[in-house]
Amino acid sequence: MIKIDKDFYENGQVLFIGYSGGKNRPFSKMVYQAFTNNGIKVYALNNKAEGDYDIKVYGSLGELAEVPTTAYVLLKKENVPGILKELGARGIKRIQFQSSRSADASVLEACAQKGIETAVACPLMKFGSGLHRLHGFFAGVR
Amino acid sequence: MNTFSLIRTRWSNEKVMTAVFGVLAMYLLPSWIRQPESIPAFLAVVAAALLTDSVLNLIRYRCPVCGVSAAVTAGVFYILTPGTALWVRIAGVAAALLAGKHLWGGTGKNPINPALAGVLAIGLVLPMNAPDFTPQLSMLPALLLSIPFIRFRPYAAAGFMAGMAAAMVFRQNFGFDSYLEYGAIFWGCLVLTDPVTVSPRPVLGAAGGAFTGAVSMLLSGSTVVMAGSILIFNVICFIADRYLELPSGNMRRGKPVDGVIARNSEVLFFDLSQSKEEIRQGAEEKAAVPEFSSQEILQRLERNGVVGMGGAAFPTAEKIRSVMRAREEKKYFIINAVECDPGLIHDGWLMDRCMEEICAGIKLMQQCVAFEVVVMAVKETKTIKACNVNVAKVPDYYPAGAEKELIRLVLGRELSVGDIPAEKGILVLNVQTVFAIFEAVVRNKRALTKFITVADMNTKTAYVVKTKLGADIRAVADKLPLTPGNIFAGGGAMQCGNVYANDVVDKHVNFIAVSRFPGYKESVLCSRCGFCDKNCPMGLGVSRISQFVEQGKLEKAKKYRPESCLQCGNCSRVCLAGRNLAARVRAAKAG
Numbered sequence: 001m002i003k004i005d006k007d008f009y010e011n012g013q014v015l016f017i018g019y020s021g022g023k024n025r026p027f028s029k030m031v032y033q034a035f036t037n038n039g040i041k042v043y044a045l046n047n048k049a050e051g052d053y054d055i056k057v058y059g060s061l062g063e064l065a066e067v068p069t070t071a072y073v074l075l076k077k078e079n080v081p082g083i084l085k086e087l088g089a090r091g092i093k094r095i096q097f098q099s100s101r102s103a104d105a106s107v108l109e110a111c112a113q114k115g116i117e118t119a120v121a122c123p124l125m126k127f128g129s130g131l132h133r134l135h136g137f138f139a140g141v142r
Numbered sequence: 143m144n145t146f147s148l149i150r151t152r153w154s155n156e157k158v159m160t161a162v163f164g165v166l167a168m169y170l171l172p173s174w175i176r177q178p179e180s181i182p183a184f185l186a187v188v189a190a191a192l193l194t195d196s197v198l199n200l201i202r203y204r205c206p207v208c209g210v211s212a213a214v215t216a217g218v219f220y221i222l223t224p225g226t227a228l229w230v231r232i233a234g235v236a237a238a239l240l241a242g243k244h245l246w247g248g249t250g251k252n253p254i255n256p257a258l259a260g261v262l263a264i265g266l267v268l269p270m271n272a273p274d275f276t277p278q279l280s281m282l283p284a285l286l287l288s289i290p291f292i293r294f295r296p297y298a299a300a301g302f303m304a305g306m307a308a309a310m311v312f313r314q315n316f317g318f319d320s321y322l323e324y325g326a327i328f329w330g331c332l333v334l335t336d337p338v339t340v341s342p343r344p345v346l347g348a349a350g351g352a353f354t355g356a357v358s359m360l361l362s363g364s365t366v367v368m369a370g371s372i373l374i375f376n377v378i379c380f381i382a383d384r385y386l387e388l389p390s391g392n393m394r395r396g397k398p399v400d401g402v403i404a405r406n407s408e409v410l411f412f413d414l415s416q417s418k419e420e421i422r423q424g425a426e427e428k429a430a431v432p433e434f435s436s437q438e439i440l441q442r443l444e445r446n447g448v449v450g451m452g453g454a455a456f457p458t459a460e461k462i463r464s465v466m467r468a469r470e471e472k473k474y475f476i477i478n479a480v481e482c483d484p485g486l487i488h489d490g491w492l493m494d495r496c497m498e499e500i501c502a503g504i505k506l507m508q509q510c511v512a513f514e515v516v517v518m519a520v521k522e523t524k525t526i527k528a529c530n531v532n533v534a535k536v537p538d539y540y541p542a543g544a545e546k547e548l549i550r551l552v553l554g555r556e557l558s559v560g561d562i563p564a565e566k567g568i569l570v571l572n573v574q575t576v577f578a579i580f581e582a583v584v585r586n587k588r589a590l591t592k593f594i595t596v597a598d599m600n601t602k603t604a605y606v607v608k609t610k611l612g613a614d615i616r617a618v619a620d621k622l623p624l625t626p627g628n629i630f631a632g633g634g635a636m637q638c639g640n641v642y643a644n645d646v647v648d649k650h651v652n653f654i655a656v657s658r659f660p661g662y663k664e665s666v667l668c669s670r671c672g673f674c675d676k677n678c679p680m681g682l683g684v685s686r687i688s689q690f691v692e693q694g695k696l697e698k699a700k701k702y703r704p705e706s707c708l709q710c711g712n713c714s715r716v717c718l719a720g721r722n723l724a725a726r727v728r729a730a731k732a733g
Contacts, residue, residue: 023203025664026664027205029662029663030663033661036628036659037658037659039627054725056144056640066643
């Protein structure tokens with residue numbers, strides 16, 4: 001069972017790493033809206049700075065005046081190790097990975113070694129509606 | 143700041159297609175009651191369509207996409223192929239989706255109706271019964287429920303029915319039964335209103351629909367003929383929409399947008415500007431207006447930093463100078479008190495409380511420029527206190543308060559895209575700007591504060607707030623009794639953006655709102671409904687512009703004159719695919 005409560009998102013903020021302005025934009029937007037409609041402020045990040053029509057997308061952590069302590073990662077797992085070091089250095093304490101495609105055992109192990117708490121679950125299981133919540137129920141997201 | 147409309151239609155392509163599928167099911171209901179054993183066959187055809195569509199969409203988009211349009215294709219296909227073997231239907235609907243839709247690029251890109259293409263293909267190689275259009279009362283609910291879909295392509299649907307009616311006259315076959323018999327209403331409302339394959343052009347739609355209807359009726363009983371004639375019409379529409387002349391781009395009358403505030407809610411005022419003066423409630427004293435020369439007025443306006451408060455923030459003194467320089471014989475002054483954005487209430491509030499000062503500001507402008515006509519424009523639904531100026535009531539729609547639209551409504555003059563009203567001798571000032579003119583000239587007060595509307599869209603309440611320019615937007619929201627939620631700010635409810643850390647109330651901000659994030663899901667499936675084009679007050683080809691912007695073809699987008707866009711946000715509000723189209727048009731405008 002994965003427990004994700006509001007405390008996981010300290011100060012009601014989350015850093016959304018891998019916000020897509022490309023073909024995954026609809027999904028990224030859905031997650032963004034689910035977070036924000038539940039009172040969680042989202043800082044969207046994409047190092048390609050693809051941007052979006054509605055949402056400000058930061059190109060790097062350096063652009064943020066204040067880095068949240070929780071991150072949500074929507075990247076392919078081969079791209080994750082490259083950012084873990086920087087996230088740890090910028091004070092990230094908790095990371096939520098979208099799915100096992102974003103984090104395998106080695107990634108979770110690397111997070112544990114850096115003292116970063118992890119969860120692997122789609123945010124929509126917690127903050128979405130309808131079928132997403134049902135999916136979350138069967139996936140054990142509480 | 144990227145802006146978008148906070149007000150969105152509750153409809154989406156998926157909901158519309160689900161409704162169409164429901165109507166098709168209603169149509170089949172009588173036959174299911176008579177022959178329940180036909181239900182599994184129908185479900186098998188629908189399942190085959192959904193499976194085919196899902197697999198092909200997964201290959202194309204690499205993510206799951208709603209396949210309800212495939213279910214509709216299956217429904218139409220099933221009804222039009224009675225008495226055909228189940229395996230033929232299953233193979234036929236799969237082939238129809240592949241050849242009639244996905245080979246052309248998927249949903250919204252196919253030039254022909256896939257179900258009818260499948261029907262035609264089967265009808266040409268296999269003997270096929272005519273569909274059951276036997277008149278029966280149990281069919282009426284489906285027929286009635288199909289009527290609202292006329293909204294999508296009214297000209298083609300009306301033409302189709304007129305063509306059928308003409309054919310009936312020709313055949314001397316009258317009576318309501320014959321309408322039912324030939325399914326005129328049903329097919330006119332469902333297939334001839336498919337926005338993907340039928341043109342929205344009035345003449346082409348009506349003529350093509352009439353041709354299709356007449357042919358179908360004159361050669362009644364032949365599904366192949368009906369399918370063939372509709373497919374020919376589809377191809378003509380495809381060619382016409384791709385190659386014929388673009389929309390004219392003339393200003394059209396907009397449509398009312400429901401307000402975001404409950405009508406009976408009490409409006410509270412908060413002064414967060416820390417100014418010592420109080421807003422007078424029902425001022426009785428006449429605001430004294432000393433005599434000033436034109437130069438004195440303009441100098442005071444410049445010194446006190448007065449700019450347009452409607453959102454454009456153009457320096458007012460500069461605008462007045464343009465009017466003074468204009469070579470036009472007659473000069474006009476329109477006070478814009480329309481407040482057409484559905485989220486704004488502060489201009490109306492200001493007029494209720496400070497009309498004396500506003501009237502004094504108008505007098506100052508008359509001292510500055512010898513206007514032939516001075517008119518205060520208000521919504522037809524608004525009553526205002528008597529003031530010594532003419533009042534023009536304008537229809538209550540959005541965006542009636544857009545500068546050129548207001549000029550058209552009040553003076554009956556059409557200005558083209560490149561025309562600047564001030565250079566034509568027409569001064570249009572927002573009512574709050576006129577108030578600021580009074581304060582700057584008579585009270586010699588710097589324009590460092592402004593009135594804005596702060597709305598809680600979760601509870602449908604709103605407040606009028608006087609705030610300092612430069613105030614932190616989040617701090618302003620924190621001082622008011624608002625429910626927790628996302629904070630948006632912009633020119634109005636139709637032009638808002640996300641508020642980020644350090645965003646401040648500047649001269650462009652008229653509206654702050656707490657709201658749920660509007661449902662912009664940015665679907666990949668555009669159904670070409672054309673609502674964006676229909677609702678554009680400038681008559682722009684919004685769908686084409688956004689299509690080219692997404693393809694990165696800004697040069698092609700420029701041909702559709704995005705520079706005429708008012709950024710009213712109407713296109714984003716009505717988009718059934720949940721796309722922020724106004725932002726795409728803005729990208730074309732800037733590109």
